[in-house]
Amino acid sequence: MEPISHEGLGRLLKLEDNLQTPHVVFSHTDLKESKDLESGGTIKVGKVFDLPPSPLGLDSEKAPYLQLSENIAVLDNAYSIQPKKLVEIAAEFRSEAGYSRLLYAPAVEPSQMPILAYLGVDIFDDLNVELRSSTGWILESGEWIKQNTQIDDLFSHNRSELNRWILRIRNAISNGKLRELVEITSLHNPRVSQILHHSALLLIEKGARVHSTIRSNDLSLNHPAILDFQNRLSNYEPPAQNMVLLILPCSARKPYFKSSSHKRFFNTLREVENHLALHVVSVTSPLGLVPRELEFCYPAAHYDIAVTGKWSASEIEMLRSQLIKLNPTKHYAKAIVHAGSSSKIMTELVKELGIDVVDTRVDRPSSYEGLEILQNIARMTLSDIPILNTKDRAKGEAKGLANFQYGENSDFLVNSEISGRMPYKLRCGDLAAMSPVVGGFGLTLKGGIEYSLQGGPIIIAENFKLVGDLFAVGVKSYKGNWNIGDQVVIKQNDIVTAVGIAKMVPEEMISMNRGVAVEVRHHA
């Protein structure tokens, strides 16, 4: 088997005989029942594999949760396990089953297949589809509908539809849109929406960080990448002390600084003396607040939302908590709010913290009049703020970004020779440079060496001349932990020979014999 792509805890595997997961088996041809109570029958996924016996006498709420045969792990009762418990169990899927066993969930409803695939289930069946078919229901995009027209062989009709549904799930994984499919199926399905709700933390902790665009909606407030971004804002510090916080609206174009409105803001403000002491933070849903330095970081540059100009109670609560994470009372001398329809609420929230704040009260922030008002207010506000020079500002920018991206392991970057300016030219000596692909500081080979000394994740590869990407077959062992999408260092013969982006999780690299383990960015 070869992992082709990942999303959440789900995986698209290429199997022998041109099969791919998530895969559906058809009970009449692919499943064989056992002869007695103590064996489990067989399942055909290309080859015929033994199934483990069914869980006689066991309590489904107690570990171990999966029944294992040599090649298959079965998640029994997936259809009915309580949503919260199911997520708890999903956290143990791979520690119980490993990566080389296919995870099969028998007798689940088509509507639950996307969320189960998102949590890591590889194989489904048509058992419930057969029962529905025998009562005259028609499957349509994962949902059951009652229709008056007669269909001759309803079961075979519904099986074809089930095949299309599975194909849609598989395509969703390869296009980074499984989350969207899960959200769609959750809309009118309380069970799916509960499972999704409870899985947020697990997905942050173990889910793949693939940089796919988040086309967001109300459900996206719980998207793991969004929660993760919001949590890590506590690690962030503005470039310098006593700056003026300038809250601007977000833009449809990402990163914001590339949008025409933000270019106008910039051109207006750079005419103001000491404009470097303004710190731009954009207000946006569902992320909350995005400081300029973090505009490249995933998912700040990768989301899309229908702007309504209205903030819901839960969004306001989220904005309040994000503002507190920014710790304005500690870092800023004053604040200006120039955020159009979001100005009123942001001004109130800043005031709550006891900071001196001016609302420009402009409805159209990037209009000619709006820009003029902004320039005047900025000039007045900055008049008594200490001068911030280019060099200190750049240093502070690099520090904020490095802390946000690398957390506790960021010292090697913070202490390096910082040069250049946000956005593209900022560098940490010869250790790291801004990279839109990485979404922040991308490590150079030398940076990789330093990172590995600071406790960054290391993959130890077999001894061969590494050209291009590192494949799973070449992985010997590893140190540290990472998620798919994180930067990792490759060592061969105790020497760092490459840095790149992980395409598999740690144990998966060891278990798999095929597939890209690390997409290499720099070779020795």
Add this chain to the structure above:
Amino acid sequence: MPEAFVPLTDFVNESKSIPRDHPLDKPVAKWVEEEVLDGKIVEAGVVILRTRGCYWSIKEGCSMCGYFNDTVPGGVSDDMLREQWKKVRSTLRGKKYAKIYTSGSFIDPTEVPFNFADEVMSDMSNMGIEKVLIESLPEFVNPKNFAYTNAPKLEIAIGLESSNPVVLDKSVNKRLRWSHYVKVCKLARDNGAEVKAYILLKPPYLSEKEAIEDAVQSAIDTAPYVDKISINPVNVQKNTVVEKLWFRNEWTAPWLWSVIEVLKRCEDLPVRVYSDPTGGGTRRGAHNCHDCNKRLLEALKNHRLGSGDLKGLHCNCKSRWNTLVKQSKLRRNGSEPHGYRSGFAGSRHF
């Protein structure tokens, strides 16, 4: 015991709760029902006495049995048992057949003291009762436990549940060896008692198909050693493993079609095989769809009393049952989607 037994034992114990307080001088229940005696339909007086309850239930218990809910853990004194007996005599008077249940074993002398049992047997004999049905675990079927001074003809119902040791160990949690069961049946019959076997239909974890096959095979195995066989479809009793699995939708009560299937496949056995499903027609008991529950229960009753057969029964839900049975082993548990028996009519299910 092999280690594989442990999880179910824990599960049984965790599912239980301490029985609530019951008045000690009142029986659990009493009623009158129809029965067959010497080929004729007669009225039978039925009584459930409140006792300490089943010793096995106190120690571990069976996965489907909730009778401990009616017991008194500290035990019931002889005086209180005599008070209870006074209150049930009117139900028994004038009957030829009596069924005296406890929530345990009537011939376990530590549960029902022998002297008390001997008194009530004499009393019933003097009332003109011709036959008494009592229940016991196999381990108490010892002639000295039922050597009464003066008693009606004894019929001892002994729970076999299943003749398959795997079912007993991993589904029922009952420590019973087949050879021992055969031995005590012979012992009871050699000492003048008749033996009635209880066989479960669809104990927890089994699928509908496995359940049917297990009940049929158990009946075939048991027939030579007993006088009649009662097929007991498992129903959902409070604070049991079965109830937990049922709440979690990992198991559903058997279909009435399955009960009928088992009885049909036992037609040629040399003993009477019948079923009187507890809680039949409800979600907690054996049931089909709303359209046919009543009809099928009526047919089962007539079959039990020898006044009707099981031919010519039809309903739309039978083809659904058939589809489920065929795939049920592949589902790997005893469940089916909510609402399936009535064709998912009425509400939206996913």
